[in-house]
Amino acid sequence: MVCEFSESVLDGIADAIVDRGYICIDNLFEPEVVARLRDKVFAEADATFKPASIGRGQEQHRNTDIRRDSIRWLEPHCAVDNSYLLLMESLKNGLNRRLFMGLFDYESHYALYRPGAFYKKHVDALKGSQNRILTTVFFMNPEWQPDHGGVLKLYEEDDSLIEELAPLMGRLVIFLSERFPHEVMPTNVDRASIAGWFRVAGSQHGF
Ligand SMILES: O=C(O)CCC(=O)C(=O)O
Numbered sequence: 001m002v003c004e005f006s007e008s009v010l011d012g013i014a015d016a017i018v019d020r021g022y023i024c025i026d027n028l029f030e031p032e033v034v035a036r037l038r039d040k041v042f043a044e045a046d047a048t049f050k051p052a053s054i055g056r057g058q059e060q061h062r063n064t065d066i067r068r069d070s071i072r073w074l075e076p077h078c079a080v081d082n083s084y085l086l087l088m089e090s091l092k093n094g095l096n097r098r099l100f101m102g103l104f105d106y107e108s109h110y111a112l113y114r115p116g117a118f119y120k121k122h123v124d125a126l127k128g129s130q131n132r133i134l135t136t137v138f139f140m141n142p143e144w145q146p147d148h149g150g151v152l153k154l155y156e157e158d159d160s161l162i163e164e165l166a167p168l169m170g171r172l173v174i175f176l177s178e179r180f181p182h183e184v185m186p187t188n189v190d191r192a193s194i195a196g197w198f199r200v201a202g203s204q205h206g207f
């Protein structure tokens, strides 16, 4: 199993982050790894996934008007989770070497959006908070069709739409956390993803 990104892939990601602040890449992971990650979501959804909340620390609360996904945080001691975390470690090191971003740790959760679920437009980090620096979203939906909904809309800082990204199996989206408002449109079918955030040293867990 490959647990590192190649130097040329890392070059491409670093260039895109500098030029545009985001990138969408397909088929970067081995299909078996993607299939195992997806299986994990559906095997565990009813047992370990919890309704997602918003806010941080004591401020954290559920708000079903804003988001309706269920989540489980990835754990390094779980082999399947770790296959993803190792790739993200390689991304972190590759970007730190190229861009001196000082990315320090990474937190990520599986998310399952059941039919009707959405996540309204939001930004993953408060400006200047230095908490979440870089967001990753990885999709695991093999049969996705346009009428399934659940696209990820990415907006400019002035709220103009940049792109609608279909949640396709094996697609990875990476963007600067403070810069891009984004939104998960209501899905009509089960929609699986892994959302993750690189943080700098000394920052807090959570949004
Ligand atoms: O699953 C997605 O497409 C993105 C989820 C998201 O924006 C988040 O969890 O902060």
Ligand SMILES: [Fe+2]
Pocket: 122, 123, 124, 182
């Ligand atoms: Fe987000």
